[in-house]
Every structure is written in C-alpha cells, then in structure tokens.
Amino acid sequence: MKKILSIISSVLIALTIFAVPSFAKTNDTVAFSDDFSYVYYNGTRYIATDSRYFYINDYAEPIEVTLTKEQKQKIKAMSITPYDSEFYLEANYLLNNNTSVYCTYINEYYYKHYQNAIEGKVTTVYLYDEDLTFNLQNLLQNKTSILVSEDSEYDCYNIMYQFFDGDVEVDLGVVFKQDDKYYYLDYATAGIEFIHGFDFSMIAEKNVTVYEITDEESLSTLDLALGNSPETRPLFDDNTTMLISGFLLIFIFGIIPLGLLILFLILALRSKTKYRKIFLTLSLICILQIAVFSVLFFMIM
Amino acid sequence: MNILEIKNITKCYKKNSPVLNGLSISVPAGKIVGLLGPNGCGKSTLIKLIAGLLQADSGEIYVDGQKVGEKTAAVVSYLPERPYFNFKLKVKDLLKYFSEFYSDFRIDRAEKLLSDLSINKNARLSSLSKGTKEKVQLILVMSRDAKLYLLDEPIAGVDPAARDYILGTIISNYNPEASIIITTHLITDVEQVLDEFLFMTYGGKILMGGNADATRTKYSKSLDAIFREVFKC
Amino acid sequence: MLGKLLKHDFKALFKYWWIAAIISLGLGVAAGFSIPIAISDNNIPPILRASTIIAIFVAIMGIGVFSAFSVVMIFIRFYKNLFTDEGYLTFTLPVKRASILNSKLISAVLFTIATTFIIFAAILTALLIGFSKDIFTVRFLNEIHDSVLEIYSHTGAYIYIYIIAAVLLYISITTISTLFLFNCITFASTITKKARVITAIAIYYVANSVFTSIFQILFVFSGSYISDKMDTLSENMYNPITSLILLCVFVFTVFIIGILYTIEYYMLDRKLNLL
Numbered sequence: 001m002k003k004i005l006s007i008i009s010s011v012l013i014a015l016t017i018f019a020v021p022s023f024a025k026t027n028d029t030v031a032f033s034d035d036f037s038y039v040y041y042n043g044t045r046y047i048a049t050d051s052r053y054f055y056i057n058d059y060a061e062p063i064e065v066t067l068t069k070e071q072k073q074k075i076k077a078m079s080i081t082p083y084d085s086e087f088y089l090e091a092n093y094l095l096n097n098n099t100s101v102y103c104t105y106i107n108e109y110y111y112k113h114y115q116n117a118i119e120g121k122v123t124t125v126y127l128y129d130e131d132l133t134f135n136l137q138n139l140l141q142n143k144t145s146i147l148v149s150e151d152s153e154y155d156c157y158n159i160m161y162q163f164f165d166g167d168v169e170v171d172l173g174v175v176f177k178q179d180d181k182y183y184y185l186d187y188a189t190a191g192i193e194f195i196h197g198f199d200f201s202m203i204a205e206k207n208v209t210v211y212e213i214t215d216e217e218s219l220s221t222l223d224l225a226l227g228n229s230p231e232t233r234p235l236f237d238d239n240t241t242m243l244i245s246g247f248l249l250i251f252i253f254g255i256i257p258l259g260l261l262i263l264f265l266i267l268a269l270r271s272k273t274k275y276r277k278i279f280l281t282l283s284l285i286c287i288l289q290i291a292v293f294s295v296l297f298f299m300i301m
Numbered sequence: 302m303n304i305l306e307i308k309n310i311t312k313c314y315k316k317n318s319p320v321l322n323g324l325s326i327s328v329p330a331g332k333i334v335g336l337l338g339p340n341g342c343g344k345s346t347l348i349k350l351i352a353g354l355l356q357a358d359s360g361e362i363y364v365d366g367q368k369v370g371e372k373t374a375a376v377v378s379y380l381p382e383r384p385y386f387n388f389k390l391k392v393k394d395l396l397k398y399f400s401e402f403y404s405d406f407r408i409d410r411a412e413k414l415l416s417d418l419s420i421n422k423n424a425r426l427s428s429l430s431k432g433t434k435e436k437v438q439l440i441l442v443m444s445r446d447a448k449l450y451l452l453d454e455p456i457a458g459v460d461p462a463a464r465d466y467i468l469g470t471i472i473s474n475y476n477p478e479a480s481i482i483i484t485t486h487l488i489t490d491v492e493q494v495l496d497e498f499l500f501m502t503y504g505g506k507i508l509m510g511g512n513a514d515a516t517r518t519k520y521s522k523s524l525d526a527i528f529r530e531v532f533k534c
Numbered sequence: 535m536l537g538k539l540l541k542h543d544f545k546a547l548f549k550y551w552w553i554a555a556i557i558s559l560g561l562g563v564a565a566g567f568s569i570p571i572a573i574s575d576n577n578i579p580p581i582l583r584a585s586t587i588i589a590i591f592v593a594i595m596g597i598g599v600f601s602a603f604s605v606v607m608i609f610i611r612f613y614k615n616l617f618t619d620e621g622y623l624t625f626t627l628p629v630k631r632a633s634i635l636n637s638k639l640i641s642a643v644l645f646t647i648a649t650t651f652i653i654f655a656a657i658l659t660a661l662l663i664g665f666s667k668d669i670f671t672v673r674f675l676n677e678i679h680d681s682v683l684e685i686y687s688h689t690g691a692y693i694y695i696y697i698i699a700a701v702l703l704y705i706s707i708t709t710i711s712t713l714f715l716f717n718c719i720t721f722a723s724t725i726t727k728k729a730r731v732i733t734a735i736a737i738y739y740v741a742n743s744v745f746t747s748i749f750q751i752l753f754v755f756s757g758s759y760i761s762d763k764m765d766t767l768s769e770n771m772y773n774p775i776t777s778l779i780l781l782c783v784f785v786f787t788v789f790i791i792g793i794l795y796t797i798e799y800y801m802l803d804r805k806l807n808l809l
Contacts, residue, residue: 064575164565248752253786260793274632278799282792289782289789296778299771300763340708349808352626356804375628385622387614401538402627 030065030080032091039091039105042084046089046105053118053170053187054088062092087168110168117161117170120188125172128158132221136161136172139184142212146178159184175213175222181215182222254294261286302366304330304449304480305351310360310505312346320346321505323360328480328497330448333471335491335513337524338501340530344484345382347505347515348453352379364508365448375404378447382454384434388427392420392437397466399441410474411444432463439467443474450481456490464490492524508532535629539637546611547645551604555652558600562656565593566663597656603650608642609734612716617723617730621808631803635716635795641742642712643705692773699780706787713794714741720798724805 031040039046065078077094093101106114116122125136139159161170173186174237190209213219261283268279305328312321320343328334336344349355351362364373372387386395392415399406415422418436426434439455452471456464464487472494475481485491492498492513499510508531511517513524520527568586571578615638617623624634661669668674686693715738722734760779767775 157732241755242759242762245755249756249759252752253782257789278796282796285758285785285789285792291787292782292785296775296782299778300767300775354622354625354806355807356806371628371630374626377626379621379622381622383619383622385619387620398542402535463722479753 008183030078032071032078034074036091036093036101036103038105039080039089041080041089045084045108047108047111048103049106049111050118051088051104051106053114053172054168063092104140110163113163114168114170117163117172118171120186120190122161124161126160126162127221129158129176132224134159134218134221138215138218139173139213140211141185142214143189143209144183144212145207145209146183147207182219183210184213185210225280250297254290254297257286257289257293261290302330303327304365305482306361306363307347307351308361308363310347310350310357312343312350312355312357312505319504321350324505324507325360326499326507326510328449328482331478332471332496333481333483333494335488335495335498335503335524336482337486337488337528338484339503340486342501342503343505344501345453346450347501348379348482348484349402351392351449351506352377352451358372376448377413378442378445378450378475380439380442380450380452380455382457384426384438386426386434386438389425390426391423393422395426395437395441396422399444403445405446406441407444407446409442414440414444414470414474422480435459436463439470443470446476446479448476448479450475450479452481452483454485455483456487461490468494488525488528489523495524498524500528502532535627536633539627539629539633540641543611543615543637543641544644546615547607547641551607551645551649554600554603555649558597558652558656559659561593561596562659563663564658565590569660569664570594570667593656593660601649603651604646607714608645608712609719612638612642613719613723613731613734616802617719617808621806625806625808632799635799635802638716639709639712639795640788642716643708646708646712647705683799692777695777696780699784700776702784703780703787706784706791709791710787710794713791713798714738716798717794719802720801720805724801724807727807754793 029040029042032038037048039048060081060083062079062081065080067075067078071078072098072205075093076096076098079092081090083089087107089105089107091103091105093103095101118134120140122136124133125139126133129250158171159173159175161172162168163170171187173184173190174185175182175190177183185208189211213222264279264283264286268276268283271279305326307324307326310321310324311319313319324343324347336347346355350357351364351369353374358484362369365376390398396408396411399411400408412422414438418440420433420435420437422428426437429437432494435458442452450471455471456467459467468490471481471483474479483491483495495513496518497511498513500508502508508529515529517523522530568589572583572586572590574583614620616634625631627634689696718738718741719730719734722737723730726733764772764775
C-alpha cells in the first residue's frame with residue numbers, strides 16, 4: 001500500500017511540475033514594426049486589426065518578451081499574449097516615454113478573410129448557434145433609421161461569418177424584431193459600440209441605423225429560427241410557460257398548505273393532549289403561509 | 302396501593318402476532334416480584350413498556366397512578382439487560398450524569414458501593430471488564446431512591462459469585478417502600494429474594510402467580526421445580 | 535432539562551470538532567502563504583511552485599473534509615445516542631421526548647453554523663493572505679466601498695431586511711437539512727433491525743435526490759415567472775415585493791420545518807424500535 005501511494009504521489013508531482021505554466025520570459029523570436037502595425041512571433045506575421053468583431057474563448061497568460069539591443073532602443077518593455085490556434089495575438093508595449101500601447105493582431109493567414117468579413121465583402125453568413133444561413137447582401141437592403149428605447153429588450157440573434165469550417169467566427173451584427181418587422185443591425189454601419197455580446201440590448205434612447213429585412217428567403221429563415229413555423233415551435237410558448245409556472249407556485253405555496261391545513265385541523269380535533277397542540281401549531285403555520293403567499297401573489301399579478 | 306397497574310396491554314411487533322395479548326397485572330408497593338418465563342415470552346417487552354421505551358398498541362400502564370411518560374421516568378429506575386452507557390465516558394462522568402438528571406440519585410451511596418468494589422472513578426468504562434461494567438450499571442441504578450425498579454435479566458451472563466453480589470446489592474440498597482420487578486430465567490438464584498412471582502408464557506399470558514413463600518409451602522417445592530413442571534416441553 | 539441535554543450534546547459534538555476547526559484554519563493560513571508563490575510571475579524553482587500548488591490543493595481538500603466531518607459527527611451522535619444501546623438510557627431519562635429531539639436539533643444546527651463559519655474564515659484567511667498585495671490597496675478598498683454604496687443606492691434601508699432575511703433563511707435551511715437527516719435515520723431505524731446505518735444513508739441519498747430535482751424544477755419555473763412579473767413593476771415597488779417574497783420563502787421553510795419536526799417527533803414517540 002505504501003509503495004502504491006508513493007508511486008502515485010511521484011506521478012502526480014511530476015505531472016504538476018510539467019503542467020505548471022512557465023512564467024519565465026520567452027526567448028522565442030519576437031519582432032515588431034516601427035509603427036506596431038505588424039508583429040512577428042515564432043516565424044508568423046500578425047497584422048494589426050480591429051478585433052472587436054469576434055470573441056476569444058481561450059485563456060492565455062501574457063509572456064514577457066526578452067528584447068534585443070535594437071528593440072530596447074525603441075521600447076522599454078513588451079509582453080505578448082498568444083492565443084490558441086495562433087489566430088490572435090495581443091501585445092502591450094511600454095514606450096521609452098512610459099506610454100503604454102495596446103494592440104491586437106490577427107495571423108496574416110486569416111487577415112484577408114477577416115477584413116473581408118468586417119467590410120461586408122462576404123456572401124453567406126450564419127445565425128449564431130443555428131445551422132441557418134443568410135445572404136449578407138440581402139440583409140443589407142432597405143436602410144432605415146428607428147428609434148430604440150433604453151427600457152426595451154429585444155430578442156436578438158447574432159449574425160456570424162465563419163471560415164475555416166467554423167474554427168473562426170466573426171460577429172457582423174444582429175437581427176431583431178420590432179413592431180412585427182425584422183431588422184438587421186450591422187456593426188460596421190451602426191457603430192462598433194453596439195457589440196455587447198450574446199445578450200444584446202440597445203444602449204440608449206436614440207435613432208439607430210438599421211436595415212429592414214423584406215426579402216422572402218431571409219424572412220422564412222427567420223421564421224424557422226425564431227420558432228414561428230410549426231416544425232420548430234418549442235414545446236411551450238411563453239404564455240404556456242407562464243401558466244405552468246403560475247400553477248406550480250399556487251399549487252406548492254397555496255393548495256398544498258390549504259390541503260394540509262384541513263388535514264391538520266381534522267387531526268387536531270381527533271387527537272388528544274400533546275398531538276392536538278402540535279397539529280394546531282401546524283395549522284397556524286399553514287394559515288400564515290397561505291396568507292403571505294396570497295398577499296404576494298395578488299400584489300404581483 | 303399498587304405501584305404498577307397494567308390494564309389489558311397488547312403489543313405486536315409483527316401484524317397478527319402479538320407478543321403481549323391483553324395482559325393485566327398489578328404490583329403492590331414494597332414487594333420484590335419475579336417475572337419468570339422462557340426466552341421470548343415477552344418479559345423484556347413488558348419491562349420496556351413500563352419503562353416507556355415502547356408504546357403499547359392498546360391498553361394502559363400506570364406507575365404510581367400516572368400514565369407512563371416523563372413523570373414516571375423520574376420514579377422508575379431501569380436496568381436493561383445490556384450496558385447502555387457511552388463507553389468513552391469515565392465512571393465519575395456517569396455519576397455526574399445521573400446526579401444531574403435524577404433528583405433521587407444518591408451519589409454518596411454510589412461512591413461507597415464503587416469503593417467497596419475498588420472501582421476507580423477515573424477509569425474509563427471501556428477499560429473495565431464486562432462484569433465490572435455490569436456492576437457499575439447496577440450500582441448506578443440501585444443508588445436511586447426510585448419507587449419502582451425494573452431489572453431486566455440482571456444476573457444473566459455473569460459468574461455465580463457476581464450473581465450473589467448483584468442480588469445482595471439489590472436487597473441492601475433499594476428503597477424498602479419501593480417495588481422491584483426482576484425478569485430472569487435463572488430462577489434458582491433469584492427465588493430466595495422474591496416476595497411474589499409471576500410465571501409468564503408466550504403472548505404475555507400469566508400461567509401462575511402469587512406469594513413465593515406460600516407457593517413453595519403449598520407445593521413443597523422450589524419455584525424452580527414448579528417452573529419446570531409448568532413449562533414442561 | 536433541555537439545558538442539561540444541550541450541555542451533553544454540545545460536549546459530545548464539540549469534543550473533537552475544535553481540533554478539526556483549528557486544523558482547517560491552519561490549512562487556510564498555509565494556503566494563503568502558498569498562493570503568492572504559486573501564481574508569481576518571477577523565476578520560482580519548479581519544485582517549490584509545485585509544492586505550493588499541492589499545498590493549496592491539500593488545503594482545499596482538508597477544508598472540504600472538515601465540512602463532511604461535521605455532517606458525519608451529527609449523524610453519529612444522533613444515531614448512537616438514540617438508536618444504539620445508549621438509547622436505553624436516553625429514552626428513560628425523566629425528560630420529554632420533545633426535549634430530547636430539541637436538544638439534538640439545536641446542537642446540530644449550531645454545530646453546522648459554527649462549521650460554516652470556520653470554513654468561511656479559513657477561505658477568507660487564505661484569500662486575505664494570498665492576495666494581500668491586491669486586497670490591501672486603496673484602489674481595492676475604494677472598489678468595495680463603491681460597490682456597497684451602489685447596493686445601498688438600489689436597496690436603501692431594505693438592505694437591513696435583506697440581511698436579516700438571509701440570516702433567517704440560512705438558519706431555517708440548515709434546520710431543514712438537519713431534520714431531514716434525522717428523519718432518514720429514524721425512519722431507517724424503525725423499519726429495519728440490521729444494517730440501519732446503510733439503510734439510513736440509502737434513504738437519505740434517494741430522498742435527497744428526489745427533493746432536489748423537484749425543487750430545481752420549481753426554482754426554474756417560479757424564478758422565471760417571478761422575474762417576468764417583477765419586470766412589470768415600478769421601481770418603488772421592487773424592494774417591498776422582494777421583501778415579501780423573502781418573507782413568503784421564509785414562512786414556507788418554517789412550514790417544512792413544522793412538518794419534518796412532527797414526523798420526527800411522531801416516529802420517536804410512537805415508532806421507537808430499540809433492539
């Protein structure tokens with residue numbers, strides 16, 4: 001037993017040692033252009049771009065770069081955070097005048113595709129998390145402006161461009177419904193500040209430039225996506241869910257205590273001595289429960 | 302006045318198989334009563350009902366005119382057939398425990414009995430032998446000035462010398478105005494101390510009972526011999 | 535008599551608990567001193583870093599074991615004192631059955647609360663020591679201050695109601711879980727003569743799974759319903775309604791406690807089955 005434990009301990013320790021990420025400085029080759037528009041890392045060129053159109057789900061630790069003599073003449077310090085798939089890189093520069101500069105870079109190999117996407121020069125886009133496609137050019141028709149309210153919440157669906165078999169996804173905008181019409185909000189047109197992630201909500205009461213979706217193909221795809229067609233309608237619609245929820249609440253907090261109240265009162269009448277007191281106490285608690293719940297329920301109904 | 306009144310008690314562990322079936326007995330105050338019968342006839346069940354450890358399915362039990370409950374526990378001193386202490390405790394802890402919960406506990410009496418047996422008060426129960434543990438238990442039970450003592454098989458599983466000691470302790474330390482009910486199947490050892498006896502059979506049926514001396518005189522036999530005849534297989 | 539029973543129950547439960555509590559706090563301190571080394575950017579020898587990571591892991595495990603230890607102690611105390619030979623002494627004491635149950639319940643609930651407090655203190659100690667550089671800074675303390683002010687700006691004086699409600703709910707939920715454990719042990723002891731402990735654990739596991747599933751479903755449906763209804767309320771009704779919801783939940787927990795207590799009392803009073 002002792003031998004087995006010591007073997008297991010040794011393996012665990014060895015694994016931990018090798019698994020511990022190294023926070024040492026990297027000696028891998030890192031180079032950068034004078035205007036920071038390019039970075040070279042491990043023989044790959046990364047081009048600076050606006051990276052706010054996609055999400056990084058990976059976690060990576062920043063690495064301190066060991067600067068060469070020539071590099072030290074341009075900057076004081078540099079750290080890079082290379083993410084997995086080598087698609088994306090973040091760099092922090094500390095200039096000699098103690099100014100900090102933050103840049104995001106995309107692997108040159110992907111850059112062209114990415115730029116095409118965020119400039120709208122692509123055709124097929126996807127509805128997030130669904131296997132449904134739109135023609136982007138169809139969505140970019142009928143430009144208009146609508147007033148959105150801060151208090152409104154919209155069911156919004158991200159429109160993504162995917163390349164390399166979905167390995168890379170770029171957020172281009174969202175589709176949403178208002179006053180029975182579908183609209184497409186393009187980030188490039190409306191402004192990058194509208195990107196908030198999956199739970200999209202309008203920022204402030206203002207006019208927003210959007211595109212009204214009118215073509216048949218896009219509309220039928222949206223109907224399919226948003227569950228309006230019979231094939232994809234969810235088991236319960238919102239009203240049914242509310243009804244079930246309301247019924248469950250009334251049943252658990254109202255009907256069950258009421259039933260038990262009647263039972264406890266009957267038992268109290270039939271019992272003698274100590275059990276009568278117990279059942280009467282339980283009856284009081286039931287009454288209190290029903291009373292509090294009734295007040296709450298009628299207040300929020 | 303009767304210290305114990307049992308009226309039409311029925312107790313079943315399994316359905317349609319009563320251990321006690323409509324049993325009724327009375328025990329007067331100041332008597333030592335032997336509840337004698339074969340194994341499994343319901344003696345321990347009856348004792349536990351009186352002690353309040355079990356609830357009867359029907360019938361009533363009164364101790365000192367009160368229904369069995371918290372108040373009767375204060376006047377009943379119960380010795381089960383097995384040790385019932387936390388063995389991690391020391392003897393002195395038990396003395397303190399009994400003093401706290403039983404107002405009729407005579408700690409001086411208990412300490413004297415313990416010292417007579419050279420039992421160290423600071424000894425942990427787990428360090429004592431089986432026989433000594435049982436003696437400690439008996440001392441604690443008999444050091445109370447209870448009105449009713451229930452001794453369930455007090456001499457089973459101990460050597461003859463210990464049996465004599467136990468019976469001697471019972472006689473010399475109980476409250477003479479109280480009653481003792483002793484259950485046992487070792488009749489020979491016990492019969493000399495009994496005032497009254499009850500022969501109990503399966504289902505809680507009382508086959509025979511009465512004054513021990515008078516019965517011995519009447520039949521010119523010991524209770525043990527009478528028992529063997531009554532319960533002949 | 536309840537006081538005397540409580541005294542003995544506390545003594546029994548806390549006999550070894552205080553040692554485990556000190557060890558847990560010690561593990562928290564050890565973890566606290568290990569954290570800066572484990573997450574340091576500097577050149578730390580791999581063996582030292584690995585040792586600190588293992589130390590943190592052991593500390594977390596140790597604190598988890600301490601938590602399980604308290605449940606086990608409550609289980610053992612309740613079972614041993616009532617359903618083994620010790621039960622012959624306990625149930626023949628001149629005390630009410632309710633007092634015996636109340637003593638076990640009160641001591642177990644207080645014991646659980648103390649354990650939670652120690653676990654919380656151990657974790658907090660580890661974080662305070664481990665991240666002292668980041669925590670004991672003006673910036674961080676200002677952030678805490680701003681967060682508190684922001685919460686207060688939304689809740690106003692209702693914050694005191696919420697705090698009291700949280701404490702009461704914590705106590706009532708702890709009481710429910712303790713009573714539930716007692717119910718399982720007592721029920722197992724009434725239905726079986728042998729293997730009572732295993733039967734009790736099995737009943738606890740099954741019943742716990744069933745009730746947890748039911749409450750999860752209830753929580754999901756009721757949560758979404760109430761959340762939707764709350765959105766329709768005006769802002770000045772938000773806090774009163776939330777307080778009312780908390781009151782309703784608290785009364786419901788008292789209702790559950792009443793039922794579980796009655797079941798337990800009935801089983802101890804009428805269905806006791808000592809061997």
